[in-house]
Amino acid sequence: MAAPDMPIRIGKKTCKNRITMAPTVKFTAGEDGKVTDFFVKHYGLRAQHGCGLICVEATAVSPEGRLAPTQIGLWSDEQIEGHAKIVEACHRYGALVIPQLHYGGLGTHPACGPLVSPSPILWKRGEQELPARELTIPEIHRIRQCFIDAALRAKKAGYDGVQLHGCHSYLINDFASAVNQRTDEYGGSTENRARFGCGIIQGIREACGEEFLISMRVSGCDPTVEESIATAEYYVKAGCDYLQVSNGIQDVSALPHDEGLPYNRVAGLGVSFHEHFRGTVPVSCVNGIRTAELARYLLENELADTVDLACGLLADPAFTEAILNGTPYVKCFSCKRCSWGPGHSHICPALKKRDNEVWEW
Ligand SMILES: Cc1cc2nc3c(=O)[nH]c(=O)nc-3n(C[C@H](O)[C@H](O)[C@H](O)COP(=O)(O)O)c2cc1C
Numbered sequence: 001m002a003a004p005d006m007p008i009r010i011g012k013k014t015c016k017n018r019i020t021m022a023p024t025v026k027f028t029a030g031e032d033g034k035v036t037d038f039f040v041k042h043y044g045l046r047a048q049h050g051c052g053l054i055c056v057e058a059t060a061v062s063p064e065g066r067l068a069p070t071q072i073g074l075w076s077d078e079q080i081e082g083h084a085k086i087v088e089a090c091h092r093y094g095a096l097v098i099p100q101l102h103y104g105g106l107g108t109h110p111a112c113g114p115l116v117s118p119s120p121i122l123w124k125r126g127e128q129e130l131p132a133r134e135l136t137i138p139e140i141h142r143i144r145q146c147f148i149d150a151a152l153r154a155k156k157a158g159y160d161g162v163q164l165h166g167c168h169s170y171l172i173n174d175f176a177s178a179v180n181q182r183t184d185e186y187g188g189s190t191e192n193r194a195r196f197g198c199g200i201i202q203g204i205r206e207a208c209g210e211e212f213l214i215s216m217r218v219s220g221c222d223p224t225v226e227e228s229i230a231t232a233e234y235y236v237k238a239g240c241d242y243l244q245v246s247n248g249i250q251d252v253s254a255l256p257h258d259e260g261l262p263y264n265r266v267a268g269l270g271v272s273f274h275e276h277f278r279g280t281v282p283v284s285c286v287n288g289i290r291t292a293e294l295a296r297y298l299l300e301n302e303l304a305d306t307v308d309l310a311c312g313l314l315a316d317p318a319f320t321e322a323i324l325n326g327t328p329y330v331k332c333f334s335c336k337r338c339s340w341g342p343g344h345s346h347i348c349p350a351l352k353k354r355d356n357e358v359w360e361w
Helices: 037-048 077-091 137-157 171-176 190-208 225-238 265-277 292-300 311-315 319-325 349-358
Strands: 008-010 013-015 019-021 053-060 096-102 121-125 128-134 161-166 213-219 242-246 283-286 306-309
Touching: 019 319, 037 053, 037 077, 053 077, 077 096, 077 137, 096 137, 096 213, 137 161, 137 190, 161 171, 161 190, 171 190, 171 213, 190 213, 190 225, 213 225, 225 242, 225 265, 242 265, 265 283, 292 306, 292 319, 306 311, 306 319, 311 319
Parallel strands: 019 053, 019 306, 053 096, 096 161, 161 213, 213 242, 242 283, 283 306
Antiparallel strands: 008 013, 121 128
């Protein structure tokens, strides 16, 4: 049985427990993409309350690949200083901390740059069908270099490593998925579709060294669960230390799932990956883990190596303590207000309830 407070080795680092904070964009940065004091307090608070690893939200590696004009970035040296403050705030409490490096692809905001994709397609966004332009080989190489440069800046800021955003229809996911119809070395076989992600991993490993943690947040079913596992195997061979499993382009609702299980389909993808990668790299489950009981269930039954928490930790920074020690906490009530997206306020009403009670930092 793996107790939630058991330390775990991830790559060359040790995480003090099994609770990790999932990336959650706040859309509060200025056009310069710099981290403000808000971010330092936001992440520092979750570290202070025991979270073992903090994954800082989707961080743009290049301004034209942003998912919103208000996204934070690591595309310029001027952005390093702000990130260093997040690192200091999290390390002070013994948490590992990594930023999630991101390039939009099919998820690019129109105000930031062109919609680009491995192949020219019509991409459905809401009611609209938007034409996405095919990336050329030099462009692919340039974006790969942007990831590597951003990872080097992350290292300079003091981060323990990086996570690559390889799910939710963003560029690394686009390459691995069925929208990739290329016939060159970046399309066709699973190995070729994994090549973009693998090239980034190898480049970061070379530039940042063996100690630097490299994690990939993968889609667990693009185009199928089996193929996603095969893609992730290439990522691991290329040097990825840690997998978080989420969803991607493929609709998960059609996947078979035993409704009697206490966890949902997306978390179930993580369970399948964990079974497959047991003994190779740690695997984290995410999605719908919003009660302390469910987090403990997944860990104690060894269905996941770590649990990755988004809304639960937005609602209550002390959710980690509730899982570890059974202390009371304010539950996320799934109002979805935090998911409204760019331009909206992200104040979680559950968090507001306790604001003056404990959130001094
Ligand atoms: C406000 C908000 C922002 C998010 N931002 C990101 C992000 O930056 N990167 C990412 O991979 N997922 C992002 N997600 C998805 C979460 O990391 C997580 O996968 C999802 O919320 C399901 O987990 P939960 O049930 O614990 O909330 C975001 C979710 C929310 C609600």
